[in-house]
Amino acid sequence: MKISVVLPAKNESGAIAQTIYQIQELNLITEILVVNDGSTDDTKEISVKAGATVISHPYSKGNGAAIKSGARKASGDIIVFMDADGQHSPKDIPRLLAKIEEGYDLVVGARQKGSQASLGRGIANSLYNFLATYMTEHKVEDLTSGFRAVRAEKFKEFLYLLPNGFSYPTTSTMAFFRAGYSVTYVPINAAKRIGQSHINPLKDGVRFFLIIFKIATLFSPLKMFLPISVILFMMATGWYGYTLWEVGRFTNMSALLYTGSIMIFLMGLISEQITALMYKEK
CATH class of the missing domain: 4.10.860 (DNA Excision Repair, Uvrb; Chain A)
Incomplete structure (x- = not known):
């Protein structure tokens, strides 16, 4: 199977080269797509020099929009989505792909305790997981993790549902459950990101309530x-x-x-x- 890796990136010049090199060392990946979401630093130039294919947005459209651009361009049978900021280890990619080979359609890297960026985000993610578990009647270990491997054909069925913002993992996971596709989780440890976070506590606090309703309306x-x-x-x-x-x-x-x-x-x-x-x- 052909495997594509999609890296949404906005001003990630500090970590993008290291991430690309580590993916290349696996000798498993057919193509690496960096979606340059309106970066104002050297993210594009560094990514090209490192050997990735770059898709550039003329301005920042959001993490979800970058994911959709990468998914449309990807030629692989399997797409691996991961952050370009150093939080996700490419060494975990084979573990996700092993679950795909077992027959699963979506495999999510579930962050373990101590891997959350902050206490507040950890509590919010726990609430997301609890609600999603109630809605789907399946154990949801990490609803918002952006590190995931998915069968490309099935993921592309739901591109029209995905928002342009940061809640694409939530939407895609619930869509797969609703469609009756097989979903599983692989435990991972997320490192501290390199560079500055793009998440705004006040703005994303409002987003928390919107995601709660979105989870419900997407599934049942x-x-x-x-x-x-x-x-x-x-x-x-x-x-x-x-x-x-x-x-x-x-x-x-x-x-x-x-x-x-x-x-x-x-x-x-x-x-x-x-x-x-x-x-x-x-």
């Missing part, structure tokens, strides 16, 4: 909407029982809660049908 919206609907229905019934006992009538608050419960359930039902259409076989 009804699993998110139904518990809320049931809680509102129970509150309405409890309030109705209280007011019937105290004042002997049905109040507007009970009507509002019952109506909200029904509306949220119907929203979940409609969203479930729309999600099913998104994964319809073309």
Whole structure:
């Protein structure tokens, strides 16, 4: 099988050459594609000199956009995605490919404890994993890891779903689960990145809540909407029982809660049908 490695890179001149050389030393890879996402340093020149094929964006479009550009250009049967900042070790690539050979469609490098960039991001990732495990009913060890090997043909089915920002790992993983493809995890240890992080704590704090809803709507919206609907229905019934006992009538608050419960359930039902259409076989 032909194997392509895609490295999204924005101002990664400090680590990109080392990463490319380490990948080449494996003697397994057919092509190395560096997607230069509007870098203002020497990332492009260094990558070309190191022997990689460079795809350049005229301006920064985002990590997800770089992944999509690389996937469209890749000629391999298997695509390995990894960071260009030195966090991911190319020595782990054979371990991911071994799982692909066993028959899996997506293999994710799951970061172990102590490999998270910060305590806050570690807590956020734990919450992502918990929610994704609830939604899929499969153990999700690392939903947001960008180090992964995937069958190219199946990954390209979902390019239209992937966002241009940093949440492409979340979207692609949930899409594979929804489509019934085989997903597994390989434990890895991520090193400290070389250079400055592109993640903004305030901006990405908002992104956290958006990802929570995206996880739910990508896989099974009804699993998110139904518990809320049931809680509102129970509150309405409890309030109705209280007011019937105290004042002997049905109040507007009970009507509002019952109506909200029904509306949220119907929203979940409609969203479930729309999600099913998104994964319809073309």
